[in-house]
Amino acid sequence: MMLSVRDLRVSFRTQEGLVRAIDGVSFDLREGEILGVVGESGSGKTVSLLAVMGLITDPNAIIEGSIRYRERELVGLPARELRRLRGNEIAMIFQDPMTALTPVYTIGGQIAEQIRAHKRVSKSQALERVEELLAEVNFPNPREAMSRYPHQLSGGMRQRAVIAMALSCNPALLVADEPTTALDVTVQAGILDLVRKLRATHNSAVVFITHDMGVVSELADRVMVMYAGRVVERGSRTELFSDPQHPYTRALLGSIPPLTGEKPRRLPAIPGSPPSLLRLPDGCAFGPRCPVNYEPCRTGKPVLGDGTHAAACFRVQA
Amino acid sequence: MIEQDQPILETRELSKRFSIGTRFSSQGKRTVHAVDNVSLTVRRGETVGLVGESGCGKSTLARCLVRLYDITDGQLLFEGDDITGKSLTELRPFRRRLQMVFQDPSASLNPRRRVGDLVAEPLRIHTKLSSREIAKRVAELFDLVGLLPDHVMRYPHEFSGGQRQRVGIARAIALNPDLVVLDEPVSALDVSVQAQIVNLLADLQEKLKLTYIFIAHDLSVVRQVSTRIAVMYLGSIVEEGPAEEVFATPAHPYSQALISAVPIVETTSGSVRKRIILAGDVPSPLKPPSGCRFHPRCPIAVERCRVERPELTEHRSGRKVACHFPTLQPAS
Numbered sequence: 001m002m003l004s005v006r007d008l009r010v011s012f013r014t015q016e017g018l019v020r021a022i023d024g025v026s027f028d029l030r031e032g033e034i035l036g037v038v039g040e041s042g043s044g045k046t047v048s049l050l051a052v053m054g055l056i057t058d059p060n061a062i063i064e065g066s067i068r069y070r071e072r073e074l075v076g077l078p079a080r081e082l083r084r085l086r087g088n089e090i091a092m093i094f095q096d097p098m099t100a101l102t103p104v105y106t107i108g109g110q111i112a113e114q115i116r117a118h119k120r121v122s123k124s125q126a127l128e129r130v131e132e133l134l135a136e137v138n139f140p141n142p143r144e145a146m147s148r149y150p151h152q153l154s155g156g157m158r159q160r161a162v163i164a165m166a167l168s169c170n171p172a173l174l175v176a177d178e179p180t181t182a183l184d185v186t187v188q189a190g191i192l193d194l195v196r197k198l199r200a201t202h203n204s205a206v207v208f209i210t211h212d213m214g215v216v217s218e219l220a221d222r223v224m225v226m227y228a229g230r231v232v233e234r235g236s237r238t239e240l241f242s243d244p245q246h247p248y249t250r251a252l253l254g255s256i257p258p259l260t261g262e263k264p265r266r267l268p269a270i271p272g273s274p275p276s277l278l279r280l281p282d283g284c285a286f287g288p289r290c291p292v293n294y295e296p297c298r299t300g301k302p303v304l305g306d307g308t309h310a311a312a313c314f315r316v317q318a
Numbered sequence: 319m320i321e322q323d324q325p326i327l328e329t330r331e332l333s334k335r336f337s338i339g340t341r342f343s344s345q346g347k348r349t350v351h352a353v354d355n356v357s358l359t360v361r362r363g364e365t366v367g368l369v370g371e372s373g374c375g376k377s378t379l380a381r382c383l384v385r386l387y388d389i390t391d392g393q394l395l396f397e398g399d400d401i402t403g404k405s406l407t408e409l410r411p412f413r414r415r416l417q418m419v420f421q422d423p424s425a426s427l428n429p430r431r432r433v434g435d436l437v438a439e440p441l442r443i444h445t446k447l448s449s450r451e452i453a454k455r456v457a458e459l460f461d462l463v464g465l466l467p468d469h470v471m472r473y474p475h476e477f478s479g480g481q482r483q484r485v486g487i488a489r490a491i492a493l494n495p496d497l498v499v500l501d502e503p504v505s506a507l508d509v510s511v512q513a514q515i516v517n518l519l520a521d522l523q524e525k526l527k528l529t530y531i532f533i534a535h536d537l538s539v540v541r542q543v544s545t546r547i548a549v550m551y552l553g554s555i556v557e558e559g560p561a562e563e564v565f566a567t568p569a570h571p572y573s574q575a576l577i578s579a580v581p582i583v584e585t586t587s588g589s590v591r592k593r594i595i596l597a598g599d600v601p602s603p604l605k606p607p608s609g610c611r612f613h614p615r616c617p618i619a620v621e622r623c624r625v626e627r628p629e630l631t632e633h634r635s636g637r638k639v640a641c642h643f644p645t646l647q648p649a650s
Contacts, residue, residue: 040508140598154599155372184371184535186596189579193595211509214581241583248510255513257542259565259582266520267542269513273478289510 001068002205003029003052003173008065010044010051012058019277021047023229024065026304031172032203034195036220036237038210038252040274044229045209049175052207053092054082069173088118091166095178097158101150107134108146111165118169133164137194156187163194170202177209192219213253217241222308225249228275228285235309245311248286284314294318324398326497326529327360327383327416332392334375334382338604351603352378354553355392357630360497365523365530367544367561369537369576373600375553376533380499383531384418385409396497414444414493421502423482427474433485434460434470440492459488462525464518480511484518491522497529504539516543537580541565549573552611553603555630559637569637569644571616610642618643 010022022044029035039045050056052067054074067074069090074082086092094100102110111133112126121129127146134142137160150158159179166174176195180188192215198204208219216223216237223240225233225248233246244250254268272289275281281288284297296314304312311317334353341347353375360366368376381387383394385401394402396412404412420426427436434456441452457467463484474482483503490498500519504512516539522528534540540547544561549570557570568574575594582591596615601607607614613623622642630640 040510156599185537185579185581186371186575187599188581189593190595192581212581213509213583217583218581252510253583255510256583257513257516257538259538259541259577259580263542263562266517267513269517270510271514273480273511274508 001028002031002033002070004066004068005048005052006066006068008048008051008067009063010047010056011062013060013062014278016278020280021229021277022051024303025226025229025231027224027231027234029173029205029207032199032205034199034206034208034219034221036208036210036216036223037226038213038216038223039226040211042228042274042277043226045226046177048226049092049177049207049209053086053090053175054079055092084118087114088169089171090173090175091169091171093159093162093166093174093176093179095181097155097162097182098150100162101158103150106147106149107153107161111161111168114165115168129168130164133168134161136167137161137164138190139164156183156190159183159187159191160194163191167198167202171204173205173207174198175207175209178211179208180215181210181212188215195219213241213256225252228280229277230285230312231304232286232313233311234304239309243309245309245316246286246313247290247292247315249311251289251291325359325395326362326397327358327531328393328395329356329358329383330393330395332356332358332379332382332394333390334378334387335390348604351553351606353382354606356553356555357392358548358555358558360529360531362496362529363523363527364545365532365543367540367547368531368533368550369535369540369547370550371576371600372535373603374550375603376550377501378553379550380418380501380531380533384416384499385412386418410444414440415496416499417490417493417495417497418499418501419483419486419490419503422506423479423486424474424506426486427482429474432471432473433477436474437485437488437492440489444493455492456488459492462491462522463488464514478511479507480514483507483515487515487518487522491526491528494526495528497531499531499533501533502535503532505534505536512539519543537565537577538582549576552600552606554611554640555638556612556640557638558630563637569633569639570612570641571618571645572612574645575617610640 006026008022008025012019012021025048037045051063063075108127108130111130115126115129130146131142134145139145180191195206199206210216220237222236224231227248233249244253251270255270257267270289275285283299284302287297292315294315302312302314304310305317333355336350336352337347338350339347356379370376382389389402393400401412437456437459438452441447441455456470460467460469465484504515507515523530532543541561547561547564548555549557551572557573565577568577575596578594598615609625609627610623613619628640628642630638632638633644
């Protein structure tokens with residue numbers, strides 16, 4: 001197993017009390033596998049991956065549990081050692097490429113700097129590598145793009161530059177946090193192709209965070225659905241989409257309007273909105289919005305079972 | 319009958335250009351062709367969906383339609399009245415019948431005022447109702463959009479995104495408008511909340527006999543709400559027609575690429591959709607390409623497309639395409 005996360009808990013001390021952003025998340029990732037993490041804002045999908053990357057530096061954050069990457073425990077690892085892993089073996093792509101790039105350096109300069117931070121190469125060697133990388137992420141004219149500044153590129157180009165940077169050290173694990181959310185569908189299609197190609201050529205494992213069920217269904221081998229800081233369902237792509245178990249997964253899939261065929265007169269909507277992590281309901285967090293009325297859900301918190309396809313729901317487990 | 323047939327809103331060769339820079343700027347004074355020669359007819363009771371990539375001019379067009387922007391060229395007619403050049407005072411009687419809902423409800427609602435007050439504002443400006451009558455109307459509106467009566471005293475930050483958008487909608491319908499322009503009304507909302515707002519908009523349309531112009535980049539949402547679709551590329555409409563037809567058999571190569579790029583949930587892993595990946599990026603509206611605006615990225619472009627710009631012409635009843643070689647057959 002490449003990455004093994006066990007019972008991860010992340011809490012933040014705030015003025016209004018302790019916020020449990022992640023409440024017992026466990027998952028595994030194999031080499032070369034694409035894991036899709038789906039959830040809405042506040043479901044904890046980003047925080048759990050920031051924890052894996054060791055990027056939660058807030059002094060008010062409490063991180064518990066275990067994150068093992070290739071037999072090494074990452075929780076509690078000194079910052080120096082984490083830095084050596086990050087950018088080298090583990091790379092990350094963020095949602096907004098404009099904030100991930102510095103506006104005052106050229107694209108080529110930034111990527112070369114990243115390479116030289118991890119590999120002992122000369123500046124000209126690094127720049128040669130940058131040109132290769134930009135060609136790999138489908139820049140029509142890589143040499144010219146190297147001398148451009150981020151603001152001179154379009155959104156899709158910028159995101160491809162960020163991906164080129166993430167790929168610069170041939171990462172074994174790539175974490176992508178909503179990398180296509182700010183992009184148009186036509187550009188998104190190109191980026192998704194790129195992620196697939198990356199897995200095929202470098203055998204990198206990818207954790208892909210998104211709120212878009214369509215994207216996950218096209219890209220991921222396995223899927224994890226999160227709600228209010230917990231994993232509510234997990235399974236292979238086929239298991240999850242052809243036989244969704246958890247009422248939240250089912251409702252979410254049902255509420256997406258179809259692109260072909262008959263138009264429903266009304267969409268089957270989920271009532272209410274995602275709960276605030278400060279005031280989580282008793283029992284199952286999805287309980288107040290759940291179409292299933294079942295007594296145990298009001299008091300106990302359902303736990304995700306074992307097995308490849310599992311749902312954290314008393315009704316499903318009953 | 320004549321009344322019935324008259325379009326509620328019509329644009330005739332409407333253009334909006336912005337000048338940027340001054341003659342002292344490094345590249346001199348330049349012109350952005352944001353909306354270019356758009357002729358669009360909106361009939362009473364229908365929902366026209368505007369789709370296209372970011373920067374295609376759909377939001378600029380929307381803002382021109384409610385006269386938030388001044389129109390550079392062409393005409394804008396509301397129920398046959400030319401309102402293109404009307405002054406702000408002359409526009410007032412039209413404003414109450416022509417409303418807009420914006421994308422981000424947290425940006426369009428004043429954070430320092432109670433939401434009841436925000437919804438009452440258009441009533442205070444446009445009607446002579448007493449404060450008691452206004453309070454009664456606000457309560458009615460809150461009920462209509464699915465908010466509770468005691469929400470009136472709250473501030474925008476005390477609401478979730480979906481509830482805030484309900485406030486934005488309540489404010490837009492406060493004056494019983496005829497036409498509402500919705501600019502990405504669900505894009506900023508959580509996925510599980512989007513369907514609620516889409517349903518609410520459909521209910522309101524039925525109850526209040528509203529006409530919508532609906533802008534969104536999420537194509538499946540647009541298909542769900544629209545009766546007619548206009549696909550925009552670089553400031554112009556490249557295809558127009560009944561929503562389900564355009565989605566089932568897109569005729570313009572750009573519409574085909576756009577629709578094929580939407581990721582959809584496949585429950586059966588066998589069927590793989592054919593995806594058209596467009597080369598390059600949307601060209602800058604500062605320097606639009608010659609001939610057909612789409613030709614540099616078009617998979618079927620020939621020499622003629624480089625030179626001659628195709629007009630938006632009707633090929634089949636209700637289907638208009640601006641392409642020299644439209645394919646009016648099923649695409650997939």
